[in-house]
Amino acid sequence: MLQIHNSLTKQKDIFTPIEEGKVSLYVCGMTVYDLCHVGHARVMVVFDVVTRYLRASGYDVTYIRNITDIDDKIIARANQNGESIQSLTERFIAEMHQDADALGVLRPDQEPKATESMPDMIAMIETLIAKGFAYPSDNGDVYYDVSEFDGYGKLSGRNIEELRSGERVAVNEAKNDPLDFVLWKAAKPEEPAWESPWGRGRPGWHIECSAMSSTCLGEQFDIHGGGQDLQFPHHENEIAQSEGAHGCQSVNYWMHNGFVRIDDEKMSKSLGNFFTVREVLARYSPEVVRYFILTSHYRSPLNYSDESLEQAKAALTRYYTTLRDTEGQEGVVWQQDTDYGTRFRDAMDDDFNTALALSVMADVRQALNKEPAGSMQAAYLAGLLYSFGDVLGLFQQNAEDFLLGDQQDDLAETVEALIEARKTAREEKDWAKADQVRDELTAMGIILEDNAGKTTWRKA
């Protein structure tokens, strides 16, 4: 039975979908003004695995991940670059897709954009004003009146008084209360703007997600995900908006993933201590990055370091080394395996404990290595590994391709020729020559493996 740690209740809750057999999932996506970094990769991979696992568990999942394509940073960046907002956002949406695809992240069912959801947002703001949760101000902005919403603070575990005492923002004269947040911003002359009942302007960030999630999934849906940093104020505000407008609980399960850190400090754009997905993929193959992300529980912090990536690479290499030698049996489904399959399910059912699930996979690998090559059981276990891999997004590539890496032109030919030369030397028992050839290959970053009279190679 699946249990999910719910940020709203601050405990693991048994997952019961609104509609039997179906799951509606909404995740806050990227603001597209720059390349994705490893922190973004974590969100994408984590919720990709959540989606894959829910589907593997028999649920019909509708997965929505929005795109914020209008916002202060986007406007600033476009101006800075001297390019149009649309050109900037289209460019970075394409880059984001490239990164996501590279990481094996399946596309969400829908990726609604803020700029294409204006009527929904405006309608929602009108409803909020009509119900007394929001007020237009003299300067053309519209604000949410936090004091009108009783549950404000229930997600982030704060109350309004605490928030006031911790207030660090300069008071904005247009607001009735410093805690009130903007739903609609009046446009400055040079800024892009949309027509609204309150004049030309653009939406605040928080209203986007409330409008897009309810448009795509309805007034109530099952799971809402995002990074921990969005819990307050973004998700708190989303609750205030959605529940204020609809008068019912909007989300049943809130999931927040932990941060990626560098040297025990949060990786973020504002701190400038980030690696882009592009940079990391230049050094490590995508599944190594996925494996690294899945080695820790999604709610724990994940410290990024070369050593961790190297460890992930070493671990994944062992799997692929095993899989290279064994053809997986077709049609093996882990759900039908009463030993490893059950343990895997138990791990994943426990709030998506991927670290524990990986240890089950390690046991399968070891069992497989003990089986005689070519045996039925070996083929079965290999098939089982592939089946687990489909849930975690691992073993999606050919073992040979993973182990040999990206081929440079005629590298393979050169290597094969040297292996042949070494083979000859070995047959002549000219060990010095054989070792010299191997050293040469080692210097090229090639590791040899002599197995069953056959020599295979891989990249270091």
Add this chain to the structure above:
RNA sequence: GGCUGCGUGGCAGAGUGGUCAUGCAGCGGACUGCAACUCCGUUAACGCCGGUUCGAUUCCGACCGCAGCCUCCA
């Protein structure tokens, strides 16, 4: 300052009131011409101080340390 959460072996990282995590690395052995791969064996941990308990790394409390949020942020 307020609110969350965390502190596990050399590293990464699960988990549990009393008996096994797992991976990387290390050590010993098998295999190998030697290696690599693989297998077998093996070392080693639960921040500190109290309390509850027959027994606590696991529960409770204090303390120390760290991180996140309170402002844009995945």
